[in-house]
Amino acid sequence: MSDSLPMPPRAAHDRRAFTLVEILATLVLVAIILPVAMSGLSLALKVADESNHQTEAAALAQAKLAEIVACELWHTTSLAGDFSPERPEYRWSAQVSNWQGTRLQQLDVQVLWNYRGQDRRVTLTTLVYTGNSG
Numbered sequence: 001m002s003d004s005l006p007m008p009p010r011a012a013h014d015r016r017a018f019t020l021v022e023i024l025a026t027l028v029l030v031a032i033i034l035p036v037a038m039s040g041l042s043l044a045l046k047v048a049d050e051s052n053h054q055t056e057a058a059a060l061a062q063a064k065l066a067e068i069v070a071c072e073l074w075h076t077t078s079l080a081g082d083f084s085p086e087r088p089e090y091r092w093s094a095q096v097s098n099w100q101g102t103r104l105q106q107l108d109v110q111v112l113w114n115y116r117g118q119d120r121r122v123t124l125t126t127l128v129y130t131g132n133s134g
Contacts, residue, residue: 053115057090057122061111064092065124074107074128089113096128105130 060083068074079094091112099106104127112121 050115053113053120054122056087057111057113057120058124060087060090061092061109061122061124064094064111065107065109065126068094068107068109069126069128074105074130099127103130104128 068079073079074094074096079096080092082088082091092109093112094107094109097106097108106125107128108123108125110121110123112119114120
């Protein structure tokens, strides 16, 4: 027979805990990584917002170009406006010019908007048959 007593269960203070040095090292690492991650997230959101504006402007330009061609509005003197009341922040203008001495004219539709203090623009171009010799 053995005279040894059974081992008592491990006390709660024997469990592994984080040391102060480990906690401080983690805090320093978080303090370094968090600003970089937030800066990257901010940049990604800015680029996504700018891309959204550009996509919307291109869709507006395409719709205006189709309207001008379908209704033959390139003959009118007023080829400018905005997209009020739905999108008043976007403006448009169109310009018609002769295309290489043919019976075609080049129609440029430009949509402009201001984004973060800078003017931005999207231009779509097509050729239209006018029937007039250039």
